[in-house]
Amino acid sequence: MSVTTAPEKQSSPHSDRGLNAPGHDASKSSAAPFSVISRDICIEGELEGSENLTIEGRVKGRIQSEGDIIISATGNVEAVVMARNITIQGRVNGNIEAREAVEIQQQGTLIGDCRARSIQIREGARFEGRSEILK
């Protein structure tokens, strides 16, 4: 049991990630930094953001983004999802809306309604719900 006072340290390695990540090109919107929810993490609640997000874990609730969202193969989402582009490689149970494109990739599952300017459902994907193309 101890309380210690230590000298100042350098900033964390995390400060080199995200916006400052090597190879990041801010001029391309699709190359914006990705936030990540890893596979062993569950989030229940509301996520609201302007950036891209990759979901490898579980999310319940509501997700709203100005950027792109990828639900990767291990991702399990029970939420309303609104974003610019939505790519589903894992499982989504809920209504989704993309201002641009929705892509349900091979092995991806969407149970819920889908609204987007373009919807692409790859061979092997599963989709149960209504679809609507936005103009």
Place this chain on the structure above:
Amino acid sequence: MAFWSKKKKSTIPSARVENGDMPAEETLIGPGWRLKGRVYGKGTVVFQQAFEGELEIQGRLTIDPSAAVKGMFRSEEIHVRGAVEGSLEGTRMVTLETSARVDGDVTTPRLQMVTGAYLNGNITMAAPQAPLKRQRT
């Protein structure tokens, strides 16, 4: 890493490519995100913006300088570089870096405070192996 980016046909880049060699166990809530609710599970969680709610993880929590978080936080290790309002419970250790601003109670067996860190609250030193009593704000 490289072969993933070559195979990928989507116009949306892989997070792994964008974030470099980030381990899969790490959750990063970047500067453009606000999160309200409950977070639980295993691994490392890094907050760079706003969070309000409850977090309980087996692993490490880092609150970056750009982050302002509010609520109850329980993890094995907690590293604070940003602003916290609420309780921190590190079952292994808590570190308050120079940019840390904490309004709330800290419970841990090991506490490290770097010069310049601000803490307004109670410190409870808990035995390392003893189960910690959960506190709610």
